[in-house]
Amino acid sequence: FSPDAVTVVFVLGGPGAGKGTQSSNLVRDYGFNHLSAGDLLRAEQVRPGSEYGELIRTNIREGTIVPMEVTVALLSNAMAAILAEGTPKTTPARFLIDGFPRQLDQAHFFEETVCLSKLVLFLNCPEDIMLSRLLKRGETSGRDDDNIESIRKRFRTFEQTSMPVVREFEEKGKVISVQATGSVDEVYERIKEELQAKGV
Ligand code: UP5
Ligand code: MG
Numbered sequence: 001f002s003p004d005a006v007t008v009v010f011v012l013g014g015p016g017a018g019k020g021t022q023s024s025n026l027v028r029d030y031g032f033n034h035l036s037a038g039d040l041l042r043a044e045q046v047r048p049g050s051e052y053g054e055l056i057r058t059n060i061r062e063g064t065i066v067p068m069e070v071t072v073a074l075l076s077n078a079m080a081a082i083l084a085e086g087t088p089k090t091t092p093a094r095f096l097i098d099g100f101p102r103q104l105d106q107a108h109f110f111e112e113t114v115c116l117s118k119l120v121l122f123l124n125c126p127e128d129i130m131l132s133r134l135l136k137r138g139e140t141s142g143r144d145d146d147n148i149e150s151i152r153k154r155f156r157t158f159e160q161t162s163m164p165v166v167r168e169f170e171e172k173g174k175v176i177s178v179q180a181t182g183s184v185d186e187v188y189e190r191i192k193e194e195l196q197a198k199g200v
Contacts (some may be wrong), residue, residue: 013123016130037100063153
């Protein structure tokens with residue numbers, strides 16, 4: 001597909017910051033299509049015949065990052081499928097890409113081979129709050145990485161590997177940073193205010 005056909009907003013933030021939750025709000029109110037890199041990887045992990053199942057499983061459990069070729073292919077295929085349906089709610093079609101890019105080389109590779117991002121929504125949340133959200137979700141989520149060992153590893157990867165991505169986009173003036181503490185509604189109000197200020 002042509003880069004002109006799409007507007008991409010990356011949604012970044014630590015594990016449990018609320019990327020998926022707030023993306024759902026934005027889909028409802030702004031006509032975005034939501035693509036969660038983690039959800040796409042989890043679906044690929046269990047897809048019969050996938051050659052990446054074991055690779056994805058191990059990386060998710062260890063909180064490390066799946067090789068970017070796998071993730072970028074899943075994302076661009078998902079975008080192409082939505083465009084091929086021919087029913088985007090807006091022109092250009094708006095995509096929220098949640099939980100990607102998590103490493104500098106992924107950001108560069110995506111923007112060189114798929115399209116440039118317009119904005120980055122960064123959900124800024126302290127670890128203690130993310131930890132309690134994830135432990136609570138872990139009681140029912142069935143996610144392999146919602147346990148204390150994996151959560152600690154995810155936090156480390158986020159700080160060491162993913163925060164540099166946020167900083168690089170910040171230097172380019174693309175980041176909307178929102179405090180992700182408080183209730184879901186409070187966070188969403190802050191997001192809407194910031195988007196309005198940016199003319200989205
Ligand atoms: N919740 C949300 N907001 C709340 C609020 N304001 N107040 C109270 N509770 C709130 O929310 C987490 C939980 O908190 C939920 O129970 C929610 O109800 C509650 P959610 O919206 O799910 O947060 P999110 O930021 O989406 O958390 P998630 O756990 O999905 O973040 P991760 O970044 O850890 O997970 P992701 O699925 O993106 O990635 C998983 C793994 O996949 C990675 O660790 C990595 O191994 C792999 N991966 C890659 O390798 N490459 C990629 O590009 C992407 C992923
Ligand atoms: Mg998520």
